[in-house]
Amino acid sequence: MSRExxxxxxxxxxxxxxxxxxxxxxxxxxxxxRVLGSDETWTxxxxxxxxxxxxxxxxxxxxxxxxxxxxxxGMSTTTIEAGSLRAARLVPGGRRAMFRRAAAPGHRIGExxxxxxxxxxxxxxxxxxxxxDLTPG
Numbered sequence: 001m002s003r004e005x006x007x008x009x010x011x012x013x014x015x016x017x018x019x020x021x022x023x024x025x026x027x028x029x030x031x032x033x034r035v036l037g038s039d040e041t042w043t044x045x046x047x048x049x050x051x052x053x054x055x056x057x058x059x060x061x062x063x064x065x066x067x068x069x070x071x072x073x074g075m076s077t078t079t080i081e082a083g084s085l086r087a088a089r090l091v092p093g094g095r096r097a098m099f100r101r102a103a104a105p106g107h108r109i110g111e112x113x114x115x116x117x118x119x120x121x122x123x124x125x126x127x128x129x130x131x132x133d134l135t136p137g
Contacts, residue, residue: 019102
């Protein structure tokens with residue numbers, strides 16, 4: 001995954017929005033992580049489609065597919081509740097996607113967690129296959 005543009009908020013600037021734009025290749029993935037203090041909006045701006053895998057605070061699993069073909073504005077957007085685990089990869093056969101993640105209010109360093117697979121599996125054993133696919137270690 002490469003970062004094309006970054007405008008992360010300063011640690012004190014949590015009352016403003018912050019966001020990053022990334023490019024994800026076919027063999028890359030965004031590992032399961034959670035943002036604690038902010039909802040986060042993901043928008044595909046080119047390429048794709050992108051699979052967004054979510055494990056919500058109640059333990060339920062959800063797959064959302066984001067694609068620029070999903071709406072006529074040329075983007076597909078979804079918002080994820082603070083505290084939900086999220087991971088992403090291209091759909092099988094996809095080559096590349098550019099996407100933007102934005103949080104409002106912007107989150108501080110330390111409000112983003114990247115738990116190890118063993119911790120996620122302990123809490124969510126029903127989702128073992130996807131957790132092992134999208135969590136390093």
